[in-house]
Amino acid sequence: MRRLVRRAMVAAAAALAVLTGVTTPAQAAAPASPAVTFTNPIALQRADPHIFKHTDGYYYFTATVPAYDKIVMRRATTLQGLATAPETTIWTKHASGDMGAHIWAPEIHFIDGKWYVYFAAGASDDIWKIRPYVLESSSANPLTGTWTEKGRISLPLDTFSLDATTFTHNGTRYLSWAQNDPAVGSGTNLYLARMSNPWTISGSPVMISKPEYSWETVGHRVNEGPAVLQKNGKVFMAYSASATDANYCLGLLTADATADLMNPASWAKTSTPVFRSNDRTGQYGPGHNTFTVSEDGKSDILVYHDRDYKDISGDPLNDPNRRTRYQKLYWNADGTPNFGIPVADGATPVRLSSYNYPDKFIRHWEYRAKLEGNVTNLADSQFRIVTGLTGSGTVSLESANFPGYYLRHKNNEVWVEKDDGTALFDADASFHQRAGLADSAAGVSYESYNFPGRYIRHYNNLLYTQPVSTTLDQQDATFYME
Structure with missing residues (x-):
């Protein structure tokens, strides 16, 4: 919708210019969701991350620690600030009995004026008795x-169960979690139940997903780590699948916001992962995610863990090097989330939308740079803005x-x-980032380093470097970071 509004504004301004003879550039609206960039990784040796943005201006962050023996927490007023915020241990495992081992996947929530942490734990004398x-x-x-300690969440089945999360929908609070049901088979399935208070479910749970595709059953049969995002008239539930090595990945369940969430038929599952390992970027086993929002509330942020290597010696659960990472979550034209790929370490990339065609983005296709809309292969339209290969600003x-x-x-x-390492390539690939020629307040334009006066601009949906002189030239050479 916002892109239709921006396009209408440009068209209206252009029509006015024709009628009045005024030739100043049409002013498109800045993007409703401007670029958000982070420097990854955020936290080393922190798996199963969860972040809650509170009304006090702080983000609260908790995650699994490698020793599986305590719950830690940190807070900061910015998402990037969590990377360097001091960490506090808020709770330590019991010396014996229940809650004495495998302290996993804590989540922090604020409900009815109080804080709640949901976590899984085993017993000291039975470490796999996880509840x-x-x-x-x-x-x-x-x-x-x-x-x-409010104690254990009582479930009808007294079996391996973990990764509890909670959310409200249409005034009802729900709990979702992963659990083994011997009657279904090995591994874990996803369940949903209504709640009567923050530590008690009410009524009978329903199973809304079980491992069924090949990508959900590598190493182990796993559906776990549910994370809910509600937007565009839908309830989206991301979840993790397969063993916790490089095969770990995210799937997605979707229900209409008007549907009965307790009816398993209301939930549709993607037939392929929505987020998985990527050899090119060197990111492996992305999963156990959560969602939060940017500081200005305009962008949805994907929070997850992964590793920066593929080969693991021994049980992946004994490998401590899962890292917490962030990247912006984008949205397809049909209102569904686009996770893209786990991006390389360092600065996260942005997308560049056209000033005068706000529903189109710079993307590459068979290595040619062009302008195109609805780029569902998201990473084709993402670029990391780095120090110029020539330097020199x-x-x-x-x-x-x-x-x-x-x-x-x-x-x-x-x-x-x-x-290719040549001076010519470095010069051809370096640009001066200027204030947008058609919108100096919010837009950007890119002037060639070795051909001053020539800017990246689109023409018939292909990108060129050309001199700019007319109003249309300036508009074609102006982009917004999203």
Whole structure:
């Protein structure tokens, strides 16, 4: 909708210019969801991350620690700030009995004026007797407050169960979790139940997903780690599948917002993963995610863990090097989320939308740079803005899914090509990032380093470097970071 509004504004301004003879550039609206960039990874040796943005201006972050022996928490006023925020241990495992081993996947929630942490734990004398538990605190700051054990969440089946999360929909609070049911088979399935209070379910749970595709059953039969996002008239539930090595990945369940969530038939599952390992970017086993929002509330943020290597010696659960990472979650034209790929470490990429065709983005296709809408292969339209290959105050635009490949001009055409290390390539792939020629407040334009006065602009949906002089030229050479 916002892109239709922006396009209408441009068209209306252009029509007015024709009628009045005024030739100043039409002013498109800045994107409703501007670019958000992070430097990954955010936290080393922190798996199963969960972040809650509170009304006090802080983000609260908790995650599984490698020793599986405690619950830690940190807070910061920015998402990137969580990377360096001090960490506090808020609870430690019991020396014996229940809650004495395998302290896994804590989540922090604020419900009816109190803080709650949901987590899974085994027993000291049976470490695989894993069940869900809840802590409660009425303190304003959960890092310094006192925590009360509300105990185990009672479930009809007394079996391996973990990864409890909670959300509200149409005034009803729900609990979703992963659990083994011997009658269904090995591994874990996803369940849903209504709640009567933050630590008690009511009524009978329903199973809404079980491992059935090949990508859900590699190493282990796994559906776990549910995470809910409600938007565009839908309830989306991401979940993790397969063993916790490089095969770990995300699937997605979707229900209409008007549907009965307790009816398993209301949930549709993607037939392929929506987020998985990527050899090019060097990211493996992305999963156990959560969702949060940017500081300005305009962008949805995907939070997840992965590793930066593929081969693991021994049981993946004994490998401590899962890292917490962020990247922006984008949305397809049909209102569904587009997770893209786990991007390379370092600065996260952005998309560049056209000033005068706001529903179209710069993307590469068979290495030619062009302008196109509804790019469902998201990474084709993502570029990391890095220090220019020539230096000298310039920038270069590196492909998200082909690291080491950059936007460069040759014969005034713009291509995505691999850096060959030559001075010519470095110069062709370096640009001065300028204030947008048609919108200096919110837009950007890219002037060629070695051909001053020539800018990246679109013409018939292909990108070129050309001189700009007319109002239309300026509009064609102006982009927004999203």
